[in-house]
Amino acid sequence: MSAVAGPATPAEAAAALAEASAARERVAVVGGGTRSRRGRPAPPADHELRTTGLRRVVAHEPADLTVTVEAGLLASELAELAAAAGQCWPQAEIRPGSTVGGVLAAAASGRRRLRFGAVRDSLLQVVLATGDGRLVTAGGRTVKGVSGYDIPRLAVGSLGTLGVIVEVTLKLWPIPPAQGWFGAEGPLAERLGVVARALGGPARPASVLLTPGAVAVELTGPPADVVAAEGLAPLDEEPPGPGGRGIVEAGVPPPRLGDLAGRLEDAGLGYEARMGVGTCLVAVASADDVRRVRAWAGELGGHATVADGPPELRADPWGPPPPGLELMRRLRDAFDPAGVLNPSMLLWEAA
Amino acid sequence: MATIAQAPALRERFAAVLDPSRVIDHPLERRLYSRDGSIAEGDCGLVVLPETTAEVAACMRVARDLGVNVVPRGSGTGLCGGAVPLEGAVVVSVARMTRVLEVDPEVPCARVQPGVLNLDLSMAVRHLGLHYAPDPSSQQACSIGGNVATNAGGPHCLSSGVTAQHVLGMEIVLADGQVLRLGGTAPDPPGYDLRGFVVGGEGTLGVVTEVLVRLMRNPPEVRTMLLDFPTVRQAGEAVGAIIAGGVIPAAMEMMDRRMTVAVEAFVRADLPVEAAAVLLVEVDGTPAEVAAHTAVVEAVGARHGAGEVRVARDEAERALFWKARKSAFGAVARVAPNYYLHDCVVPRTRLVEVLERIEEIALARDLVVMNVFHAGDGNLHPLIAFDRRDPEQVERVHAAGKDIIEACVAVGGVLSGEHGIGLEKRDFMPLTFSAVDLAAQACARDAFDPEGRLNPAKVLPVGSRCGELVLDAGSLPPGTWL
Numbered sequence: 135m136s137a138v139a140g141p142a143t144p145a146e147a148a149a150a151l152a153e154a155s156a157a158r159e160r161v162a163v164v165g166g167g168t169r170s171r172r173g174r175p176a177p178p179a180d181h182e183l184r185t186t187g188l189r190r191v192v193a194h195e196p197a198d199l200t201v202t203v204e205a206g207l208l209a210s211e212l213a214e215l216a217a218a219a220g221q222c223w224p225q226a227e228i229r230p231g232s233t234v235g236g237v238l239a240a241a242a243s244g245r246r247r248l249r250f251g252a253v254r255d256s257l258l259q260v261v262l263a264t265g266d267g268r269l270v271t272a273g274g275r276t277v278k279g280v281s282g283y284d285i286p287r288l289a290v291g292s293l294g295t296l297g298v299i300v301e302v303t304l305k306l307w308p309i310p311p312a313q314g315w316f317g318a319e320g321p322l323a324e325r326l327g328v329v330a331r332a333l334g335g336p337a338r339p340a341s342v343l344l345t346p347g348a349v350a351v352e353l354t355g356p357p358a359d360v361v362a363a364e365g366l367a368p369l370d371e372e373p374p375g376p377g378g379r380g381i382v383e384a385g386v387p388p389p390r391l392g393d394l395a396g397r398l399e400d401a402g403l404g405y406e407a408r409m410g411v412g413t414c415l416v417a418v419a420s421a422d423d424v425r426r427v428r429a430w431a432g433e434l435g436g437h438a439t440v441a442d443g444p445p446e447l448r449a450d451p452w453g454p455p456p457p458g459l460e461l462m463r464r465l466r467d468a469f470d471p472a473g474v475l476n477p478s479m480l481l482w483e484a485a
Numbered sequence: 486m487a488t489i490a491q492a493p494a495l496r497e498r499f500a501a502v503l504d505p506s507r508v509i510d511h512p513l514e515r516r517l518y519s520r521d522g523s524i525a526e527g528d529c530g531l532v533v534l535p536e537t538t539a540e541v542a543a544c545m546r547v548a549r550d551l552g553v554n555v556v557p558r559g560s561g562t563g564l565c566g567g568a569v570p571l572e573g574a575v576v577v578s579v580a581r582m583t584r585v586l587e588v589d590p591e592v593p594c595a596r597v598q599p600g601v602l603n604l605d606l607s608m609a610v611r612h613l614g615l616h617y618a619p620d621p622s623s624q625q626a627c628s629i630g631g632n633v634a635t636n637a638g639g640p641h642c643l644s645s646g647v648t649a650q651h652v653l654g655m656e657i658v659l660a661d662g663q664v665l666r667l668g669g670t671a672p673d674p675p676g677y678d679l680r681g682f683v684v685g686g687e688g689t690l691g692v693v694t695e696v697l698v699r700l701m702r703n704p705p706e707v708r709t710m711l712l713d714f715p716t717v718r719q720a721g722e723a724v725g726a727i728i729a730g731g732v733i734p735a736a737m738e739m740m741d742r743r744m745t746v747a748v749e750a751f752v753r754a755d756l757p758v759e760a761a762a763v764l765l766v767e768v769d770g771t772p773a774e775v776a777a778h779t780a781v782v783e784a785v786g787a788r789h790g791a792g793e794v795r796v797a798r799d800e801a802e803r804a805l806f807w808k809a810r811k812s813a814f815g816a817v818a819r820v821a822p823n824y825y826l827h828d829c830v831v832p833r834t835r836l837v838e839v840l841e842r843i844e845e846i847a848l849a850r851d852l853v854v855m856n857v858f859h860a861g862d863g864n865l866h867p868l869i870a871f872d873r874r875d876p877e878q879v880e881r882v883h884a885a886g887k888d889i890i891e892a893c894v895a896v897g898g899v900l901s902g903e904h905g906i907g908l909e910k911r912d913f914m915p916l917t918f919s920a921v922d923l924a925a926q927a928c929a930r931d932a933f934d935p936e937g938r939l940n941p942a943k944v945l946p947v948g949s950r951c952g953e954l955v956l957d958a959g960s961l962p963p964g965t966w967l
Contacts, residue, residue, distance in 0.1 A: 197729050198832045198863075220731060241673060254678060255650050262925075270925040274899035274917065276830040278647065278862040280636040280685045281899045281917060282906065282944065283926045287649070287681035291673070308731035311777070336705040336771050358773035387670040389591035412672045436671035452675040457665045461932055462677045468928035468951065480676065 137180070140187045144204070144261055144269055144300035147188065151298065152267025154181055155472040161265075162476060163294035165206060165236025168229040171380075172240070173293060173479035174452075175445035185235055188300055191215060193275075200258065202275060202303040205235025212304075221306040224250040224340075235299040241291030248410045249340040249354065254290035256305050262289055262297035265470025275303045288465065293479045296469040310354035313340070316366040317350045317373070322399060325349040326392045328365055329409045342409040343373060344395055376404040378417025380443025382427045386436030388412040397430050412436070421447055428453050455482045495531045495575065498551060502543035507534040507581070518558070518576045522623070524825060524873065525566035525908050530573030536581045538656060538664060538694040544577055545692065546662035554938045555660070557688035559599060559631025562623045564826055565901070566908030567635060567687045571942055577692055579630045585609050586695070592670050593700040594653055599630025599693050603637075606698070615700040618645040621903070622811045629696050636685030638903030640736035640810065641767075643861040645701065647903060649684040656695035657683060660934040669697065682929070687905050688940040690933040704769035707735070708779050709797040709806050712786045713760030717741060720762035721837035723789040724860045727766070728833060730781040737861030738765040738810050741840075743820075744855040744868075751816040754809045760792065764860065765810055813857040814868070820853065821870035825882050829893035830902040833863040842892045843867045850885040852878075864902035865893065891916065906944045914946050923949040 141147035154161045159180035164170060166186070185206035192202040196219035203212060209228040216222055226237045227244035236242075238260075243253040259273035262285070272285035289299055318328050325344060332342045332351045337359050341352035350373045353360045362368055386394055391407045394414055398405045404417035416427050416438075424447055428438040432453075440451040463481055466473070477483060496510045509515070509532040519529040530553065535541045548555045554574035561568050570576050582598035585606065589595070590613045597606060603624040607616045620639035621627055627637065633655065638647040645651075654668030668680030683690050714720035720739055727734065740748065740763045749756040757763060764786075768778035783794050797803035817824045831839045840856065847854035847869065858866040867889055871882045890900060894916045901910060914923060928951035930944075931937070 195832060195834060197725050197834045199728060200832070241678075243673075251646065251650060252672070254681065255646060264925070268921050268925065271918065271922050272925070274830070275897055276832060276863055276899050276902075278638065278642070278830050278859075278864050278902045279899040280647070280901050280903060280905055282914065282923075283929050284636075284649065284682050284685050285925065285929060287678045288929070291678055296677075308733065311731070335702065338770070355771065356773040356777040359771050383673070385671040385673050387592065389589075412670065431671075435669070437674055439675050456667075456674045456676045458667055458679045459676065461665075461679060464932035464935075465677060465929060468932055469925070 138182045138184060140184045142187045144188065144263060147183065147185070147298055147300050148263040148267045148269045150183060151263050151265055151474070154474050155266045158472055159474060160477070161474050163298050165233035165239070166208065166231040168232045169236060169240045169242065169442070171442045171444065172440060172451060173448065173476065175448055176476070176479070183298060185233060185298065185300070192301065194219070196221065198277070199306045200275060200277060200303055201306055202259070202301065203234055204301050205238070205299045206233050208232070209234050209237050216306050217309065220309050222309045223256060223304060224307050225253040225256045227253070234302060238290050238302060239292060239294050239299055245343065245352070245408060246340040247408065247413070248342060249338055250307065254287055257286045257290055257302055258305055259303035260286040260289045260299055261301035262469070263300050264297040265472060265475045269300070270297065273303070277305055294476050295466055295480045297475065312357040312360040313352065313354045314360045315350055315352050315369040315372055316362045317348055317369040318366050319348045322396055329392070331363065333410045344391070344407040344409050345373065345376070346399055346404060348373070376406050376415050376417040378404060378419055380418045380424070380447040381441045382416045382418050382424055382438050383441040384414040384416060384427055384431040384436060384438040386412055386414070386431050386434040390434040390436070393434055394430055401426065403427070415441070418443070418447065421449060452480070452482065495551070495553065498547050499531065499533050499544060499575070502547055503533055503535060503540055507536070509534070518578070519570060520561070521566060521568040522562040522564045523566040523569065523907065523909055524823065525569045527569040527571045528573050529570040529576050532576045532578060534578050534581045538658065541577065541658045541692050541694050542662045542664055545658050545660060548575055548938065549661055552938070554941050556940050557634065557692045559628035559634065560602065560626050562627045563631060563635060563907060564828070564904045565906060565910055567905050567940070567943055569908055579628065579692070579694070582694065588613070590615065593702070594670055594697055595700055596695060596697050597629055599628060599633070599696060601629050603627050603629060603632060610700055614703050616703055617698055618642070618651055618701050619648050622814060629698065630693050633684050633693050633696055634686065634688050635905040636903065638859070638864070640738050640859060642903070643737055643859065644733045644735050649681055651699045652680065652684050652696060653699050654680055654697035655683060655693050657691040657693050659691045660936060660939045685905070687907060687944050689930055689944055690939065704735070706772050706775045707767060707769040707803070708775050709765070709767045709803045710779070710782060711757070711795040711806060712764040712766065712791040713757035713793065714762045714764070715760065715790055715792070717762045717840055718837050719790045720764055721840060721860070723764060723785050723791065724836060725833055726785040726789060727782055728861070730785060732768070732778045732781045734766050734778065734782070734861060735769045736765070736767040737859070739763070739856065739858055739860035740765070740810070740813065741856040743853070744813055744857045747816040747819055747855065748809050748813050750819060752805065752809045752812055754805045756809060757792065765806055810857070817855065817868060817870055820855070821872055823871050823873045825869045825871065825886060827865065827867050827886060827889055828901045828904040829890060829898050830862065830864045831893050831896050831898035835896040836860065836863055839865065839893060839896060839898070843889055846885050846888040846892065850881045852881055852885055859902065862902070908943055911944060912946050924951060927951040
């Protein structure tokens with residue numbers, strides 16, 4: 135039976151982890167719990183550490199386009215705070231209930247990555263409570279800086295295996311003056327033509343999504359630029375994402391996404407391909423689907439991981455280990471020497 | 486010295502894996518490689534010039550077997566001593582690895598060897614309507630490998646980000662000779678982002694032997710404007726007002742009067758030499774974006790006392806404006822034989838007060854400080870002109886440098902925006918990081934180079950160790966688990 139800790143300060147979070155490390159007891163870190171169905175299923179942890187008590191806004195400098203918050207703050211609350219100053223966090227994929235730290239720990243980049251970049255590029259400074267209870271600050275609060283080793287980049291996507299993200303400084307962006315979605319339907323070849331024209335400019339779309347039977351383009355910028363291009367019609371709302379028992383996130387070289395989409399359509403699998411980026415979310419129903427998608431992504435020069443799904447879809451959530459696994463293990467040992475933080479989550483180790 | 490006596494034996498070992506003509510041990514040449522673009526001077530034991538990844542790996546294995554330290558080197562234009570070898574270390578120069586291996590206009594990206602010069606890469610893809618975004622002032626001379634080591638920036642990183650955002654992948658040779666390929670065009674491979682971590686590693690994590698960089702499509706329209714201001718304060722406030730107006734320009738650079746005068750004498754661009762400060766603002770994008778952003782810049786300029794907004798009439802004039810900006814450091818030679826350049830970043834909201842403080846510091850030390858910098862992201866480049874032949878002057882320069890760094894950190898700034906820490910700023914790291922923070926960085930570095938033979942004594946202050954830091958749970962506040 136796991137005990138639940140809800141630290142109210144970064145120091146309390148660190149202290150809890152130091153205790154767990156000393157006792158060699160496993161800790162499951164939970165933010166909003168919106169991305170907990172990933173990684174290899176592990177036996178129940180001895181403790182659950184919830185970050186949602188860490189919700190202070192430490193500093194918001196609207197004129198500097200930066201904000202420093204504790205990581206358990208709801209990402210939607212951060213978005214509201216930023217919006218009040220005419221700003222946004224465009225790189226993040228925010229789900230209802232997501233925490234800021236959870237979005238970063240999962241490296242959850244959103245649909246606007248095409249224009250605004252990956253979520254890891256928005257993190258300026260991080261405070262990590264390491265597995266052995268140190269509070270480590272890395273990076274800097276200014277919009278630019280190369281002061282020391284880039285531990286913030288390691289933390290993004292680390293799924294809580296290096297430490298608990300307890301405080302972050304983020305770079306914000308001005309909310310674009312206008313925004314709109316435009317769409318078209320048709321056979322794949324036609325849709326790929328629409329995609330090529332959208333990516334070819336002159337406007338730089340925020341998002342170009344290919345889905346079975348449809349294509350959707352999000353434009354942002356001055357109102358004069360947010361108009362339907364030839365062959366596209368305004369959409370009333372943002373298109374929904376794919377739904378299924380599980381979601382596989384494939385990453386392939388961007389020019390190969392059309393090939394992947396073709397195979398997925400032939401197989402009757404739902405998907406959302408983020409054109410120009412190389413990411414494709416695929417709705418899967420079985421471990422066999424996971425294997426098929428992974429094989430196709432591999433043939434196209436990419437990879438596929440299970441981003442969401444019940445345990446039976448996650449027996450092999452990551453696929454073959456990437457180069458540098460030994461370095462990753464050494465890094466993990468440096469930050470979590472007792473191996474108490476989600477140890478089976480990421481590094482291809484036995485649970 | 487000991488290292489000079491040691492050189493012949495070293496040479497023999499490396500000449501067994503490299504063409505002997507690419508193993509250099511002549512004292513004069515070693516002296517040349519004992520420096521970089523900074524004012525630091527070290528002690529180079531030997532220089533090797535590999536041309537392939539296999540040769541780099543072979544050199545690294547020889548160095549491992551001999552237990553000698555290795556310093557990777559690109560073009561040697563770095564400004565903080567990052568490429569300066571110490572205590573007879575072996576310099577592994579990638580200056581002969583200059584091939585653009587592949588350009589894929591579909592991604593778009595390019596795979597290049599680390600010795601390719603920054604500007605050469607942009608020139609090589611220009612006919613495709615593409616460019617490589619990071620554009621340090623030294624871009625005619627600095628290498629992509631060096632850019633990766635320092636996480637280099639440049640004026641156009643304001644809207645498009647520094648090197649880390651433009652490196653998709655790399656091939657790296659570790660200290661033990663192991664070759665790894667990290668990242669690639671397929672986004673988000675599973676595991677930690679080692680690719681991102683290596684960028685900015687200042688040659689302490691491995692020798693990067695191939696870089697896969699993202700290329701950007703040239704914007705459909707560009708407008709470059711010069712604004713002159715009667716006071717530095719008004720120029721600084723205009724910078725904040727443009728950002729607050731919802732515009733992130735492609736670039737936003739400031740020059741003070743001393744710098745403008747020096748540059749004008751050098752490039753003859755008809756710069757407003759009477760102005761206390763000049764802003765160079767570039768906006769790009771669709772015609773509608775450019776029009777909207779130009780309107781904001783012009784309105785802010787008028788509100789903050791700008792005399793005129795001079796818009797570059799054509800590509801030639803735009804190139805002239807940028808030549809003025811990028812030759813600023815060279816132009817200082819007309820003022821004094823040497824300069825010491827800082828690279829602090831401060832919050833944009835504190836820009837004006839820090840500039841005023843820097844002027845006070847220079848006055849108090851009887852030094853001339855000139856400013857030309859990336860105003861849009863608060864990245865200062867106060868440049869102290871001096872003559873290194875005068876030891877007393879050099880002492881004042883260092884003292885002023887320390888004051889400037891402390892003043893920047895005091896308002897929430899960081900030590901470096903794009904040049905790196907290297908040797909010169911290493912001992913200032915404790916101003917922004919605790920011992921615990923520095924130990925964590927040391928641990929991360931040790932994961933790559935457990936023996937500490939790659940560019941040792943750089944980045945982290947001597948004494949930063951990856952030690953046993955596990956806290957004693959018994960001493961912690963009770964009642965943490967609820």
